[in-house]
Amino acid sequence: MSNQAAWLKAPKANLEVDSAPTAKAGQGEVVIKNAFLAINPVDWKIQSYGFPNYKYPDILGRDIAGEIVEIGQDVTRLHLGQRVIAHALGRLVGDPAYGGFQLYTVAKEITVASIPDSLSYEHAVVLPLSISTAAAGLYQKGFLEVPYSTIDPKPTGKTILFWGGSSSVGSTTIQLAVASGLTVVSTASKKNFDYVKALGAHHVFDHSSATAGCVISQSVSHQLRIYL
Known part of the structure; x- marks a missing residue:
C-alpha cells in the first residue's frame, strides 16, 4: 500500500505532501487507513513556533479515524476492517510512522478504540486526544x-x-x-x-x-x- 504524508521538514515551514514509508504493524500494533484527521493546538503550535531539539522531518497529527488494514502480533481486541479511532503517538515515540497526517498510520493497540456504525468518522475523529x-x-x-x-x-x-x-x-x-x-x-x-x-x-x-x-x-x- 503506497503511502503519502503531509511532512513538516523544517522549523516554521509549510507542510509538504510527499511519499512516506509503507506502514508496517509491529507487535501490539495495527495499521489504520485514515479516513478523517483532526487538527489540535499542539500541531499548529509545533509548526508555527517550533520546539527546541525537535527532530525533522516529522509527521504531525494526533487524532485519526479510519479502518484497520493490518494487524500485528499479539493484538487481541481488534480485527481487519474494523472502524476505529486512535491517538497517534508520533511525537511521543519519535517515529513519523506513528504520526496522523498521512494515508496510513501505525497505532498502538492500547490507543485504538472501535466506533459504532452510527458514529461517523467525521464526528468520531475529534475524540482520541481529548x-x-x-x-x-x-x-x-x-x-x-x-x-x-x-x-x-x-x-x-x-x-x-x-x-x-x-x-x-x-x-x-x-x-x-x-x-x-x-x-x-x-x-x-x-x-x-x-x-x-x-x-x-x-x-x-x-x-x-x-x-x-x-x-x-x-x-x-x-x-x-x-x-x-
Missing part, C-alpha cells in the same frame, strides 16, 4: 487518581469543578467524571448550559459573569473536593 487528556488528568498516578469509570458508578462523595465544560476536553472529562461517581460542577456560557447538563454536570454556572467565583463559592464550595 479522551487521553481527560483520562490522564482523572486517573493517572500523580494526578487526581479518582476511581475508574464504570457503567454503574457508585457515588464517591467527591465533587469536582471544571472551568469550561463545553470544550472538547471539558465535555469528555465531565462524562468520565460522572461515570466515576463524582458530582460535577462546571462553568459554561449560557448558550451551552443545556449541553453541559446533558453531559451529566450536576451544577452549571456562567463563566462570563464577573461574580462567577463568588456564586460558585456560595453555592457549592462546601461540597468541593477536587478542582480542575
Whole structure:
C-alpha cells in the first residue's frame, strides 16, 4: 500500500505532501487507513513556533479515524476492517510512522478504540486526544487518581469543578467524571448550559459573569473536593 504524508521538514515551514514509508504493524500494533484527521493546538503550535531539539522531518497529527488494514502480533481486541479511532503517538515515540497526517498510520493497540456504525468518522475523529487528556488528568498516578469509570458508578462523595465544560476536553472529562461517581460542577456560557447538563454536570454556572467565583463559592464550595 503506497503511502503519502503531509511532512513538516523544517522549523516554521509549510507542510509538504510527499511519499512516506509503507506502514508496517509491529507487535501490539495495527495499521489504520485514515479516513478523517483532526487538527489540535499542539500541531499548529509545533509548526508555527517550533520546539527546541525537535527532530525533522516529522509527521504531525494526533487524532485519526479510519479502518484497520493490518494487524500485528499479539493484538487481541481488534480485527481487519474494523472502524476505529486512535491517538497517534508520533511525537511521543519519535517515529513519523506513528504520526496522523498521512494515508496510513501505525497505532498502538492500547490507543485504538472501535466506533459504532452510527458514529461517523467525521464526528468520531475529534475524540482520541481529548479522551487521553481527560483520562490522564482523572486517573493517572500523580494526578487526581479518582476511581475508574464504570457503567454503574457508585457515588464517591467527591465533587469536582471544571472551568469550561463545553470544550472538547471539558465535555469528555465531565462524562468520565460522572461515570466515576463524582458530582460535577462546571462553568459554561449560557448558550451551552443545556449541553453541559446533558453531559451529566450536576451544577452549571456562567463563566462570563464577573461574580462567577463568588456564586460558585456560595453555592457549592462546601461540597468541593477536587478542582480542575
